[in-house]
Amino acid sequence: MHKLPIKLYRAAQVRELDRIAIQERGIPGFELMSRAGYAVFQCLRNKWPYAHSVAVFCGAGNNAGDGYIIARLALEAGFDANVYSVSDPEKLTGDALTAYRKFIEAKGTVVSFHSDLDIETDVTIDALLGTGLDRPITGVYAEAIAFINNNLKHVIAVDIPSGLNADTGNVMGYAVKAECTVSFIGLKQGLFTGQAADYSGEIFYASLAVPDDVFESVPSSTVRVIKTRFPERERCAHKGHYGHVLVIGGEQGFSGAARMAGEAALRVGSGLVSLATRPEHAGLMNLNRPELMCHGVENAGQLERLLDKADVIIVGPGLGQSGWANELFSVAINSQKPLVIDADGLNLLARAPAAKPNWILTPHPGEAGRLLQRGTAEVQQDRFASVAAIQAKFGGVAILKGAGTLIASEDELAVSTSGNPGMASGGMGDVLAGVIAGLLAQGLPMKEAAQQGVHIQGLAADRAVEKDGERGLLASDLMSHLRQLVNS
Template sequence: MHKLPIKLYRAAQVRELDRIAIQERGIPGIELMSRAGYAVFQCLRNKWPYARSAAVFCGSGNNAGDGYIIARLAREAGLSVTVYSVSDPEKLTGDALTAYRKFAEAKGTVVPFQSDLDIETDVTVDALLGTGLDRPVTGAYAEAIAFINKNQKHVIAVDIPSGLNADTGNIMACAVKADCTVSFIGLKQGLFTGQAADYCGEIFYASLAVPDDVFEAVPSRTVRVVKTRLPNRESYSHKGNYGHVLIIGGDLGYTGAARMAGEAALRVGSGLVSIATRPEHAGLMNLNRPELMCHGVENAGQLQALLEKADVIVIGPGLGQSEWASDLFSAAVNSPKPLVIDADGLNLLARAPFVKPNWILTPHPGEAGRLLQCSTTEVQQDRFASATALQAKFGGVAILKGSGTLVASDHELAVSTSGNPGMASGGMGDVLSGVIAGLLAQGLALKDAAQQGVHIHGLAADLAVEKDGERGLLAGDLMEPLRQLVNS
């Protein structure tokens, strides 16, 4: 097993990597298949060293070939192994047929799958369906998947859990819920966003010793976000060196959102944070966080002086969609300063869309649907395409929040896998806006601030749930972990 690569690929790109490795680099297909089977078997042994039996579920494609190799290796290692085939293995073709026949020659046991089978096994290997799946799973395959999910423990998926779309991360009617997945050659982008988190388990990677120049021949603009270290601070620096963030929001009854965004910007290192809010709130918002400078503004005219002093502007947290909100929104987006737009700022933008190169949009799927004039369901059908469409329509950087948050910029599409279900609570988006703005204020480029902000935000939530669990996590619980992370 190798460390997970940064680059991610679509299924068609991985097929091209396979083709180049086989046809142009002269690696026999059966050799790649054998390496894949060996990688999965090694992972199985490492993860469950005391397993004494294995059930291998095979389909009709190359994944089945991997499965038969895994079964043969397990049998040779002394495990009790049975292959359950959803289709007639004699109808396999190419390398998969070769792999099956080698297993059969070794006196391996193959049983036609039936849903009423009684199976007792320590480990189940899912080699039913591969990355080429492009339609809902039905028939015997759906029955086999349901059987695995209902009856089996310790499930390892070969390349991708059967039923998961390799490009979108969506479930094609049903999918195997694996404890771990071993992905080959090119990491599939669908393993890291959407519904995939509930199905892939721990993800491992095996390059199958494909030469590096093969990957250079198939460029990909999709990457995983990894945490990078912020620059060390000079001893003689002062607050003015680390930027001034202005948060605009907090309509009547909504003070919390702007206040949390402001504290988050401070916690990640912004030198100064001001909040422009309703005059009724200005004297109250910083009672328990006096470092925040709160200003009451009635209209865009009163906002101008604050806009001029700021280095970065956040508009949207608790903003509302009133005439007051619209007035402040117009003033903010006409400023030349870098912008982070969230919440009702996005809803106001959806009413009158335009393009700006120096802003970061942070919609959740519902807000993204309004921005793209489509349904939330359509947004989620292909999150990668939706994030790309947002960036193309509005410019700057577009973030599509959710499980496997995506960050789309001009030449790159990044996915962050940090975070957990505990983040499904109010105020998390406000904290994220403050984090991104605080990083922008310290000099990070638009793309870097968005990617690192999303990733650190999720990591902070992961740290916050370590002791007490996910349920009951509050947005305010992220503040101290955020400070730890930007200093580590």
């Protein structure tokens, strides 16, 4: 097994990598299949060293060939290894057929799957379907997947959980819920977003010893975000070196949103943070955080003086959609300052679409649907296409929040896998807007500020749940961890 690569691929790109390895580099297809089977078997032994039995579920394609190799290796190692096939293995072709026959030569047996089987096993191998799935699963494959999910334990998915779309991460009707997945040659982008988080389990990677230059021949579709180290501060630094963030928001009843965005910007290192809010809130919002400079703003004229002093502007946390909100939003987006648009700022933008190169948009799927004039379900059907469409329509950098948050810039699509379900609580988006703006204020380029902001916020949430668990996590619980992360 290898450290997970940064580059991710669509299914068609992985097939091209496979073709180059076989046809241009002369690696026999059966050799690659054998390496894949060995990688899964090693994963089995490493994770469950006391296992003595394995049930391998095989389909009708090359994924089944991997399964037969795993079963043969297990048999030869003294395991009680049983194969359950959903199709006639004699109808396999090419390398998969060879793998099946070698399993039979090793005295293996194959049982035709039916849902009345009584199976007891230590580990289950899902080798039903691979990355070529292009239609919803029905029939015996659906029955086999349901059987695995309802009756068996310690499931390893071969390359990708059967039923999971390798490009989108969505379930095609039914999908195997794996405890871990061993992915080969090119990591599939669908393993890292959408519904995949509930199906893929822990992800392992095996390159199958494909030469590095093969990967240089096929550009990746997406990259994984990894945390970078921020530069050390000079000893003679002062607050003016690290930017001034202005947060515009805090309609009546929603003052907390703007306050959290402002504190998050401070916690990641912004030199100064101002809040432009309803006059009724201005004297109260910094009672517990006096470092925030709070200003009551009634109209665009009063806001313009604050805009002149700011380096980065956040528009939207708790802003509302009133006439006051519309007036402040309009003057803010017409400034030439870098912008982070969140929450009601996005809803106002959806009403009057515009494109700018110097803003970062941070929608959740519902807000993304309004920006694209689509339903939320359609946005989620292909999150990669949706975030790319937002970026193409509105310019700048677009973020699509959720499990496996996506970040689209003009030249790159990225996914961050930090974070956890505890983040399903109010205020998390406000904190994210503040983190991103705080990094922008310190001079990070837009793409890097967006990618690192998303990733750091997720890491902060992961640290915050280590002791007390996910339920009850508050957005404000992230603040101390944000500070630690930008300094580590």
